[in-house]
Amino acid sequence: MNRLNVRDFGAAGDGGTLDTAAIQAAIDAATPGDIVFLPSGHYLSFTLALRSHVHVSLEAGCVLEAADPARHDGRYEAAEPNPFDLYQDFGHSHWRNSLIHAIGVEDVSISGPGLIDGRGLTREGPGSRWRKQAGEFPLSMQGLSAAEMAELSPEVSAMAGLGNKAIALCRARGVRLQDFTILRGGHFAVLATGVDDLVIENLLIDSNRDGIDIDGCRRVTVRGCRVNTPNDDAIVLKSSFALGARCATEDVVIENCQVSGFDAGTLYDGTRGRIQMFSPDRDRVTGRIKIGTESSGDFRRIRINGCTFERSRGLALETVDGGTIEDVVASNLTMREITTAPIFLRLGARLRAPEGAAPGAIRNIIIRDVTAEGILPDYAALIMGLPAHPIEDVTLDNVRLVYDGGGAAADVARQSLELEDAYPEPSMFGRTPAYGLWARHVRGLTLKGFSVTTTTPDARPQTLFEDVTLG
Template sequence: MKIGDLSCRPEPIRLFLAVILCCGASGATFADEAFVDIRHFGAKPDGTTLCTEAIQRAIDSAAARGGGTVRFPPGKWRSGTIVLRSDVTLSLEEGCTLLGSGDLKDYPRHQPKIRSCADQYVNQSLILGEDLDRVAIRGRGCIDGNGKAFPGDDWPNRPFVIRLINCRDVLVEDVTLHNSAMWMQLYSVCDRVTVRGVTLFNHQKHHADGINIDGCHDVIISDCRFDCDDDGICLKSMSSRACENVTINNCHISSHCNAIKMGTHSLGGFKSIIISNCCIVSPRFSKVMLGRQRGTSGISLEIVDGGDMDRITISNIVMRGVSVPLFIRLGDKGRVVEPGTPKPPVGTLRNVICSNIVATEMSPIGCAITGLPGHLVEDVTLSNLHFSFEGGVQEARNQHPIPELPATYPECIMFGTLPAYGLWCRHVKGLRLINVRLRAASPDLRPAVVCDDVHDLDIGGLDVRISPGAESGVRLIDVNRAIIRGCQPDGSASAFLGVEGKASDRIALMGNDLRGVRRTHVQGEEVGDTAVRAIGNLMVPPNQ
């Protein structure tokens, strides 16, 4: 319906608009001028004419009137960097494509006022905004970054598609985003950002992330469909400002790397993050530029440059075919904003709850939750998880110590194939595994769960498959204060639980159905005689 067409409006609204029109020409003129058409400023929809100046004049004209909507009608509009203004909406109509210029000279460098680690990478963008209020990019049209026009992997010569810095009340809605030369979207130090209903396909370049949220507060990402070569949704903290109060829900994500990730940059940390109701699958696009065809991880939580991760909930997620469903890492890479500044201390990672996650067709690698000696991951709860792995590893890997690798780039493949086919947890305090089901599709001689230097361990209702020839279903190394209850392993082994390490103590095995194994537990000679107590477990009588 066009402006001024009142036939479908309710009577009160019709009367209100009629009063405005009767009060003088100024009201009608403002209504007309609230929409600015880029064609009126000389833009041509032929895909070859450079429309940067025309589009910028349209944006500036709308801003000069106190704000408005800049219309991109159907057609292909070629442009270099355009700069948003406060109170301006870009409206991309169906059939419209905003095409990034293939000439780097059309993207002037911009040094943000707020310094961050991103300054070391890229300072050019197709759509740019800094220090703005109430800006939006909406519509059924497409923004194509023309990434193929920027050959090579030289970071400084590959523009972002959308970059907003220190903006408030940002809305990106319903648009289609294609083919960035670098990260598709970067929102840095912004407040109240909503990205909703966005469809994104990004497989033309290395490091082709879908969206990066850097040090932003009050963010909603919902109802989006992302298919990327690199990370799908990535939260970062590249300055001292935390990512805080972020909700990610109802999204469909495919990535050759990490579907949803926090890190690796973590200077300011991540606090109060909710991830829910998402579907994660392997990309259909077969050409891999970075990562793996199947995807590296479903969800990765990483603190390696200092900073604190706190109050994270992840729930109602389904995954299929990625390498690893969950990776949690506290490390010490220690990058800084500017060269010469002090290295940040090791950060903290605590209060993480993951629940109601189903992941199938996972690789044999296994999941890792790891801190560092003296720097423990704290208070992690995994509940109602069903993880199915390929399995097939035919050695227990007990004799292969895993190095700490504190400064290594964090990713789920950093330790190689893990000592557990399901969950390997090291340097953790306050770990709860409740109603967790782990399966290996092919016989695997590794335990389902290995905990090393874990304190305050609670395992309840664990359902694991133990392959013939495996030494145990659960292996504890230097674990102090643990209770294992209500478990019912599937398969056979010499024992359900294996305990090692001089520090192992105060371990209780209670009320488990262990009729599929020969013994409740075995323990190394170095383990104290009273370190493990088995009480009220159901076993097959020896003569049966």
């Protein structure tokens, strides 16, 4: 094993010189087992491609900054063609347009304790090219102007030369990301698609959109990470059609992680700001752990344990594109300042998938040993299936929810539509007619040690069950 210093290949590390070619030369010169290291310094770069059996070390005092095509002489690698880009957003459909990509490789790692600063990346990207378009955006965005929507979802042509991911992994095996920090990661700080045997450990991510996205991956561990993403999800499992097949996400462990929606950059600087109140979708700040929304494939054997949610939306399990979510255990969760529903299970029928897709399933879900406090009163915990496709076998065991209260009696009589093809968010049903738990179209709901209280009176009932069979 050799250690290759990028400065020996011409990297200046002065924050002004483009070091792309020098860093890539070091990576390309490495032999299996070698470590390419970036010593203390400020390295400015466009796209870097990892190679099999090569390990990158971001050493103490190292800053790897994503260059900006508007300010620096260069461009990011072009987004590769993808004939399967109809069914998921642009960001999910491409990997090369990133600061670092690892495509078709095995046995690679990036380790810390340095910093990746995605200053020159964009957080925006077009939506999918799916013709139906139902459920493409949350209902909370219906009031946005055409100009606002164009800014949030630009045309594909506007992405030319831009990078929108800090790290993109695709069809890889044996990947480890450990101990470093990502600030301003673009659309995705980490996007892993079709990756087997992935370990993400002890990262600090403070980003302007998604944190860690795991899409169609197997045997994944996300451990000890702190992820702050007020504008989108912090740690999210997906199963899109980006690789041209219904690729399951399975055997995933998320443990001892902290997710939050503090002001962007303020987890990193330690101030934990609370000025920003809403995400770009016009709901409250995000920063949660979620399964979905991209869900054409299945999710199996997921374990979420020992995690903390703070100033964020709650735990969400959503399948709306035909996939099945099954055998999920979420345990030992602590939630504070929850901005929407603390628990949200949604089986829908958006069906953003190839022709012939049918509604999937949610079954065999255990959520236990959960304490959530400071929950805004708008949305109860929600378990929402469809009339012909009920959610099955859900257990809430030792779950304690403490709401702020203040709900009005007028909310009890309000009727809510099924909204089967809408984008899934707790706000889709409006202010809920119960303050603690609302379940609809569920077979086998078991409540053990389920407790709901409010800090101020609430005129709504604590629970509402519609077409529910209790276990």
